[in-house]
Amino acid sequence: xxxxxxxxxxxxxxxxSAENIIRTVKDALKRPQKREQLVKxxxxxxxxxxxxxxxxxxxxxxxxxxxxxxxLINNAENVNLYLKKxxxxxxxxxxxxxxxERVEKADSIAAQPNEKGKVDLSGRKRYREMLMPFRSNxxxxxxxxxxxxxxxxxxxxxxCYIDAATHPIFAQDSLLTKDPQLPMTAYLxxxxxxxxxxxDAVIKHTPLAKLAGQRTEMxxxxxxxxxEAKGDTAQWLSALKDGIRENGDHxxxxxxxxxxxxSREYWLxxxxxxxxxxxxxxxxxxxxxAKSLMLLRLNxxxxxxxxxxxxxxxxxxxxxxxxxxxLALLNIAMAFAETACTDxxxxxxxxxxxTLRRLxxxxxxxxxxxxxxxxxxxxRWAPALYRIYLHLNMGKEFDExxxxxxxxxx
Numbered sequence: 001x002x003x004x005x006x007x008x009x010x011x012x013x014x015x016x017s018a019e020n021i022i023r024t025v026k027d028a029l030k031r032p033q034k035r036e037q038l039v040k041x042x043x044x045x046x047x048x049x050x051x052x053x054x055x056x057x058x059x060x061x062x063x064x065x066x067x068x069x070x071x072l073i074n075n076a077e078n079v080n081l082y083l084k085k086x087x088x089x090x091x092x093x094x095x096x097x098x099x100x101e102r103v104e105k106a107d108s109i110a111a112q113p114n115e116k117g118k119v120d121l122s123g124r125k126r127y128r129e130m131l132m133p134f135r136s137n138x139x140x141x142x143x144x145x146x147x148x149x150x151x152x153x154x155x156x157x158x159x160c161y162i163d164a165a166t167h168p169i170f171a172q173d174s175l176l177t178k179d180p181q182l183p184m185t186a187y188l189x190x191x192x193x194x195x196x197x198x199x200d201a202v203i204k205h206t207p208l209a210k211l212a213g214q215r216t217e218m219x220x221x222x223x224x225x226x227x228e229a230k231g232d233t234a235q236w237l238s239a240l241k242d243g244i245r246e247n248g249d250h251x252x253x254x255x256x257x258x259x260x261x262x263s264r265e266y267w268l269x270x271x272x273x274x275x276x277x278x279x280x281x282x283x284x285x286x287x288x289x290a291k292s293l294m295l296l297r298l299n300x301x302x303x304x305x306x307x308x309x310x311x312x313x314x315x316x317x318x319x320x321x322x323x324x325x326x327l328a329l330l331n332i333a334m335a336f337a338e339t340a341c342t343d344x345x346x347x348x349x350x351x352x353x354x355t356l357r358r359l360x361x362x363x364x365x366x367x368x369x370x371x372x373x374x375x376x377x378x379x380r381w382a383p384a385l386y387r388i389y390l391h392l393n394m395g396k397e398f399d400e401x402x403x404x405x406x407x408x409x410x
Contacts, residue, residue: 018048018058042069056114063106070098093141096134103127127169151192158189183212199226217250267297285315292324304328319373326367333359360391378404
């Protein structure tokens with residue numbers, strides 16, 4: 001019983017406190033007020049509106065009155081602007097966002113059942129009339145902050161502008177389909193959020209941002225990066241695949257998806273990906289190189305050589321393609337050596353030895369070119385050239401490779 005009385009007393013005090021503040025502010029607003037005082041009044045009203053024990057109607061009234069304080073602040077700056085007097089741009093725009101946030105919060109509270117279980121949405125027409133005149137400047141405020149490098153604040157403006165389009169207050173306006181500014185606003189929101197590391201915000205606005213039709217490859221890249229940062233592999237892979245389908249010439253998607261496949265030794269998936277890309281864009285050396293790498297991993301050396309040749313026709317000094325070609329040819333030579341005839345009395349032996357020498361000679365040319373182009377990468381080319389020189393009986397060159405390998409292991 002005492003607890004119920006105590007709760008009743010708290011609620012009663014809250015009603016009285018709110019009534020006093022509302023009365024004080026309403027009376028004060030009949031006269032011009034300085035910005036500082038309006039901010040103080042607004043903060044007092046917001047504090048009252050956050051009290052759950054306060055009646056719903058009073059909470060709504062506090063929020064709307066706080067919005068009125070922000071409106072007066074905005075009007076004062078607007079007058080200064082009109083009269084070409086000094087004005088505070090940040091205050092001018094921030095007061096507009098305050099108006100939106102407070103009116104929308106008032107509507108969300110009013111949309112809940114009140115103490116009698118009833119929902120009163122009759123105020124929405126009034127709310128719309130309060131907000132609509134400020135909508136264009138809400139967007140302008142975001143652009144102003146974006147241009148001045150205030151990307152975190154700019155995002156808040158863009159987000160507010162976009163969210164308002166789907167708010168029930170503006171249901172009659174069908175802004176989501178009729179406002180041509182929305183896609184570009186979402187585009188700016190994505191770039192602002194990306195710069196601030198706001199992954200959820202990037203994900204939220206990407207679908208609409210892509211409709212702007214500008215730098216869609218970067219929008220999709222940020223979308224993929226956001227899912228990766230969140231650790232959602234399924235969504236990340238889906239975003240990469242969508243990126244390849246929509247913007248295949250933006251290599252970010254291909255390289256990251258291929259790296260995922262190779263890190264897990266999904267060679268067949270990697271081959272399918274690189275082969276499809278090489279088919280669709282056969283003038284891009286990277287796709288042919290990637291295909292050669294997947295074929296090497298699958299021990300399909302002859303096909304790997306052909307893929308390397310396609311890459312080298314486009315980029316003759318592609319070191320990685322040269323290395324893959326040399327390695328594939330070396331593999332072919334070593335595989336042939338295992339089945340070659342070794343009976344010197346057999347005529348086939350001579351033929352096989354000639355073939356084997358020719359295969360090692362073929363492997364030698366690209367691998368030596370790798371050495372010329374990447375002389376400091378001896379860990380890569382030295383073991384291969386060691387084998388090649390050994391089988392070609394190139395004593396001087398073999399001794400050099402032997403010294404290099406011993407130096408590496410020491």
